[in-house]
Amino acid sequence: MKILVCISVVPDTTSKIGLSSNNFVNLEGLTLITGPYEDYALSRAIEIKEASSENVEIVIFHVGLESSETIIRKCLALGADSAVRVHSHANDAFQVAQEIADYVKANPFDLILMGKESIDYNTGQVHQFTASLLGWQNFNPVMGLEVNGATVQIKVETIQGYANISAKLPLVLGCQEPIAEWKIPSMRGIMAARTKEIQVLPSTSQPSFEYSKDEVNEQNRKGIMFTRENLTQLVEIIKKESK
Amino acid sequence: MINIAAFIDIKDNKLSARSAQLLLLIQDMLRSNPEVKSINLFTTDDVSTLDIPTIQGANLTSIHGLSDAGIFSSAQMQTILATLLSHQINCVIGYKNLVTDQVFPAYCAKTSLPLLGQVINLKLAENDIEIRQSIFSGKASTLVKVTYASVLSFNNAFEFGILKGDKITLHANQLKLEANDNYQIKDLHKASAGMNLADATYVVGAGRGLKDPSNWNIIEDLAAKIGAATACSKPVSDIDWRPHSEHVGQTGIKIAPKLYIACGISGAIQHLAGVNGSKTIIVINNDPEAPFFKYADYGIVGDVFDVVPELIKNL
Ligand SMILES: Cc1cc2nc3c(=O)[nH]c(=O)nc-3n(C[C@H](O)[C@H](O)[C@H](O)COP(=O)(O)OP(=O)(O)OC[C@H]3O[C@@H](n4cnc5c(N)ncnc54)[C@H](O)[C@@H]3O)c2cc1C
Ligand SMILES: Nc1ncnc2c1ncn2[C@@H]1O[C@H](COP(=O)(O)O)[C@@H](O)[C@H]1O
Numbered sequence: 001m002k003i004l005v006c007i008s009v010v011p012d013t014t015s016k017i018g019l020s021s022n023n024f025v026n027l028e029g030l031t032l033i034t035g036p037y038e039d040y041a042l043s044r045a046i047e048i049k050e051a052s053s054e055n056v057e058i059v060i061f062h063v064g065l066e067s068s069e070t071i072i073r074k075c076l077a078l079g080a081d082s083a084v085r086v087h088s089h090a091n092d093a094f095q096v097a098q099e100i101a102d103y104v105k106a107n108p109f110d111l112i113l114m115g116k117e118s119i120d121y122n123t124g125q126v127h128q129f130t131a132s133l134l135g136w137q138n139f140n141p142v143m144g145l146e147v148n149g150a151t152v153q154i155k156v157e158t159i160q161g162y163a164n165i166s167a168k169l170p171l172v173l174g175c176q177e178p179i180a181e182w183k184i185p186s187m188r189g190i191m192a193a194r195t196k197e198i199q200v201l202p203s204t205s206q207p208s209f210e211y212s213k214d215e216v217n218e219q220n221r222k223g224i225m226f227t228r229e230n231l232t233q234l235v236e237i238i239k240k241e242s243k
Numbered sequence: 244m245i246n247i248a249a250f251i252d253i254k255d256n257k258l259s260a261r262s263a264q265l266l267l268l269i270q271d272m273l274r275s276n277p278e279v280k281s282i283n284l285f286t287t288d289d290v291s292t293l294d295i296p297t298i299q300g301a302n303l304t305s306i307h308g309l310s311d312a313g314i315f316s317s318a319q320m321q322t323i324l325a326t327l328l329s330h331q332i333n334c335v336i337g338y339k340n341l342v343t344d345q346v347f348p349a350y351c352a353k354t355s356l357p358l359l360g361q362v363i364n365l366k367l368a369e370n371d372i373e374i375r376q377s378i379f380s381g382k383a384s385t386l387v388k389v390t391y392a393s394v395l396s397f398n399n400a401f402e403f404g405i406l407k408g409d410k411i412t413l414h415a416n417q418l419k420l421e422a423n424d425n426y427q428i429k430d431l432h433k434a435s436a437g438m439n440l441a442d443a444t445y446v447v448g449a450g451r452g453l454k455d456p457s458n459w460n461i462i463e464d465l466a467a468k469i470g471a472a473t474a475c476s477k478p479v480s481d482i483d484w485r486p487h488s489e490h491v492g493q494t495g496i497k498i499a500p501k502l503y504i505a506c507g508i509s510g511a512i513q514h515l516a517g518v519n520g521s522k523t524i525i526v527i528n529n530d531p532e533a534p535f536f537k538y539a540d541y542g543i544v545g546d547v548f549d550v551v552p553e554l555i556k557n558l
Contacts, residue, residue, distance in 0.1 A: 013493050013513045017382045025383055036494045094351060121378055123360030128348035137317055137425045159341055161433040163312040167426035178487060209357045212386045222540040235557040237541055241502040241523050242445050242469040
């Protein structure tokens with residue numbers, strides 16, 4: 001079985017976002033990580049590989065520049081077998097999905113795992129775009145995944161709660177907790193990753209639109225403090241705000 | 244020529260508050276751009292007639308056959324896309340939800356219309372729309388100029404205006420989808436929390452400061468007092484004190500209520516990333532140094548087990 005895990009590379013969740021002189025968010029100097037939802041996707045793929053008696057191959061797929069390679073290397077250290085990087089700045093979801101679909105049309109996979117959403121643009125669109133381009137079924141957000149041959153059992157969040165669903169491969173799944181536990185690379189994994197291949201491919205897609213500029217949100221909260229003695233004022237505020 | 248499709252929600256035979264925002268936007272699009280020719284409303288809720296703010300010539304389609312899991316099979320999706328194509332739809336609007344998350348990318352993949360997500364604001368001109376998208380979980384925003392021939396998925400914080408004026412009654416066309424043969428639902432579980440967190444107008448959240456799951460009765464009572472949904476921090480759902488469906492933050496649900504009351508939550512940046520769309524934030528924490536106070540409109544340094552029951556008593 002072949003699993004493609006698509007990752008975005010984003011600033012650490014604690015990063016302070018600032019702008020560079022060209023009025024776009026400045027990523028330079030920020031600590032980069034794999035999107036947290038993609039960590040769930042990769043972690044589950046590794047668990048499936050470890051538990052399976054068959055040969056399970058995990059390939060990491062990323063659209064991005066050289067600056068992402070340390071993060072890709074970390075995914076390899078966690079247990080992915082190889083990686084593909086499409087050399088292009090990821091502009092939008094449709095563009096990324098076209099790259100994934102083009103790659104998968106030329107290199108067949110049984111399962112594509114992604115995060116529920118990236119944490120930079122948070123749009124949660126790449127999976128459905130990819131599924132549409134490939135004519136596959138998509139489920140998102142998936143909280144549990146078991147693979148038995150060509151059939152998978154998935155637990156998917158619904159509007160009211162969750163559903164347990166049985167479906168056939170191939171599928172595109174967007175993952176979220178508690179599908180797996182986040183993993184930490186072992187020393188052996190880090191050593192092994194040094195010789196694993198990161199294939200760099202040219203881009204086949206175009207951006208779908210152009211951004212004019214970014215702005216940082218200044219959250220101007222009131223910051224008014226009450227003491228236990230004037231709790232009644234807080235009560236009045238809650239009454240007013242919840243009317 | 245612009246033909247608009249809006250994906251709306253109906254509750255108890257009424258337009259939801261968010262869907263009303265979409266209709267206000269359509270009224271403004273009609274005023275701004277003479278090229279707008281038709282208005283087509285779609286819903287996956289069961290409806291036969293619906294009152295909406297007056298939009299001459301609007302039509303309504305009620306889509307039937309979506310499974311209880313809310314996921315379209317590929318064949319069902321093809322039927323929906325064919326319907327949109329038959330109306331020559333080239334402008335699609337809707338709030339981000341399970342339905343629009345499926346239909347919008349699928350339609351854009353088919354038509355190559357640009358898809359703009361997390362839209363929190365926009366400015367209409369005659370020929371184009373300036374879109375503001377929320378990025379980095381609300382830490383920043385980005386501006387994009389597009390033509391009306393676009394697909395816009397709105398963030399829950401998007402608000403366009405206040406509903407006023409006359410109403411008309413629409414009779415819905417019924418669109419029956421084929422049976423889903425792509426997957427089988429083994430079982431469905433309704434979350435115990437009755438309210439949809441992402442849509443809630445008021446939310447009471449609690450964190451590790453509550454010490455034990457058995458202490459959540461005060462949180463539930465406070466929530467019940469003001470008609471709020473309940474939420475929690477990530478560690479609380481990780482240790483199964485509360486269901487995952489209540490986890491808000493960077494890796495959980497993003498909420499945008501009018502009022503968020505945070506009890507015994509430290510205010511880690513990843514938690515804030517899920518709640519910064521709240522209009523008003525009230526923080527209750529016994530540590531005066533808790534980071535959350537810096538992001539609060541109102542705060543009180545106190546013990547949740549003292550303050551919350553006192554609030555309940557007085558509300
Ligand atoms: C990649 C990543 C993603 C994450 N995503 C999320 C996310 O989506 N959502 C999220 O919430 N977290 C997330 N986290 C975790 C986050 O960093 C914090 O650890 C978490 O939010 C802390 O939860 P808490 O406030 O409940 O607990 P704590 O940090 O332990 O805070 C408990 C608070 O309760 C107060 N308290 C204790 N007793 C009382 C009392 N009797 N009365 C009043 N106050 C009291 C304390 O002063 C303290 O401030 C993420 C972390 C990472 C690394
Ligand atoms: N640049 C990228 N390269 C590869 N996969 C990506 C990229 N950006 C997003 N994805 C995948 O698509 C998912 C949804 O992203 P988004 O639609 O941007 O919220 C992410 O969780 C990733 O799995």
